[in-house]
Amino acid sequence: MKICIGGDLNGQVVEKDVYSFKAADIDPEKKSEYFTQSFILGDKTHRFWISNDIDFHEACKIVEKMIRHQA
Numbered sequence: 001m002k003i004c005i006g007g008d009l010n011g012q013v014v015e016k017d018v019y020s021f022k023a024a025d026i027d028p029e030k031k032s033e034y035f036t037q038s039f040i041l042g043d044k045t046h047r048f049w050i051s052n053d054i055d056f057h058e059a060c061k062i063v064e065k066m067i068r069h070q071a
Helices: 056-071
Strands: 003-005 019-024 033-041 046-052
Touching: 003 056, 019 056, 046 056
Parallel strands: 003 046
Antiparallel strands: 019 033, 033 046
16 A cells, blocks of 8 residues: 655555656646655565655654554
8 A cells, every 4th residue: 555645645545556656647736746665664565655745754754653553
């Protein structure tokens, strides 16, 4: 499951098989752009969409909280 972190689609699940996409592909009124990023915790790989609108370090902290909450 790929959850958007930051930007116009924050918190939404977007299933696309691409490296990056524009939020306008989903909603023409949205402006954010996203790229896929994998995070590994233990033996599991988690994939998220990170917005170009958010600081990468901040995005990583958000993702870490989400992953640890799932465990």
